[in-house]
Ligand SMILES: [Zn+2]
């Protein structure tokens with residue numbers, strides 16, 4: 001005789017599923033629960049990992065963006081090549097965004 005660990009209903013030994021609630025009764029149900037737990041944890045870790053990758057990718061994209069901008073900075077008005085830390089165009093005085 002096996003008892004359903006969900007609802008407590010007595011079921012035949014060869015029953016695979018509880019006749020009352022449909023819970024899976026096979027002997028490896030604890031392994032199934034472990035797998036569920038593992039899958040849940042894995043999902044959570046994968047999510048964290050994904051967020052971390054996303055953050056790094058954004059930081060990387062930002063740094064690439066900044067470095068490419070710093071090597072090719074030109075005044076938007078007159079086209080004069082400017083230092084990467086210039087706040088104003090040295091030729092026409094235009095404020096650099
Ligand atoms: Zn049951």
Ligand SMILES: [Zn+2]
Nearest residue numbers: 075078089092
């Ligand atoms: Zn200029």
